[in-house]
Amino acid sequence: MASGRPAAEDPRNDPSLYPPIPRPYYDRDPIVVARSLLGALLCRRLEDGTLLVGRITETEAYLARGDSANHAHRGQTPRNRSMFGPPGHAYVYAIHSRHCLNVVTEPIGTPSAVLIRAVEPLVGVEQMCRLRCTADPTKLTTGPGRLCEAFAIDRRLDGEDLTRPLRLWLAAGEQIPAQAVACTPRIGVTSAKELPLRFLLRDSRFVSRRAPRR
DNA sequence: ACGGGGATCGGCT
DNA sequence: GCCGATCCCCGTA
Numbered sequence: 362m363a364s365g366r367p368a369a370e371d372p373r374n375d376p377s378l379y380p381p382i383p384r385p386y387y388d389r390d391p392i393v394v395a396r397s398l399l400g401a402l403l404c405r406r407l408e409d410g411t412l413l414v415g416r417i418t419e420t421e422a423y424l425a426r427g428d429s430a431n432h433a434h435r436g437q438t439p440r441n442r443s444m445f446g447p448p449g450h451a452y453v454y455a456i457h458s459r460h461c462l463n464v465v466t467e468p469i470g471t472p473s474a475v476l477i478r479a480v481e482p483l484v485g486v487e488q489m490c491r492l493r494c495t496a497d498p499t500k501l502t503t504g505p506g507r508l509c510e511a512f513a514i515d516r517r518l519d520g521e522d523l524t525r526p527l528r529l530w531l532a533a534g535e536q537i538p539a540q541a542v543a544c545t546p547r548i549g550v551t552s553a554k555e556l557p558l559r560f561l562l563r564d565s566r567f568v569s570r571r572a573p574r575r
Numbered sequence: 576a577c578g579g580g581g582a583t584c585g586g587c588t
Numbered sequence: 589g590c591c592g593a594t595c596c597c598c599g600t601a
Contacts, residue, residue: 421593423593430593431593432593435587438586438587439586440585440587454585454593455585455586456586456593456594457582457584457585457592457595458582458584458585458594458595459583459594459595461593463593476593478593500595500596504594504595505593505594506595507595548593548594549593549594550592550593551591551592551593576600577599577600577601578598578599578600579597579598579600580596580597580598580599581595581596581598582594582595583594583595584591586591586592587590587591588590
């Protein structure tokens, strides 16, 4: 085959290395969670046992109130149901034939979330390349639709409990100093486009777009 | 490097 | 019917 040792022998390929972040972490303001999730680890266990891990480099907050870009802005529908559930679960939706992964924040009945927009691939990169049909690291997981394809995330994982290390969960990573974080308006939204609710690692290559100069 | 246009389809009005 | 929390490609420079 290609290169490197078999995944089963890779010492990083051990889920116990990535204990899930507990639920109270998510029961907070989505702005706080979005900022805090930078540097955290997105973990995925595929059907065949393959472990995929990526370090979160870019997030966006979607607020329960006063945010017309939030899918739940006009109330609950079958699609956005997960956002109204308990914190620490996934909200996965499809747009333009792609999927996007969110983490639900705040208590039941308060529909806020954090969109995971980009990660830096750490473990299982070969499998990610197969799923994405590319080996270009700048296009592998830099964007919400791209990273969902690389991690085999679709609507079947909508509502998944992210505090259990089963199919999809988040683990703590290194602390990120405040000066390493940039904040900008969100990407792609057509309403509430001025709100500075996008957070990214300033110096990371693995973001969907560079921070604007200032 | 940057910007515009098209693909594409589920969810909602 | 309309409209994207997107991505990719192809222009220009």
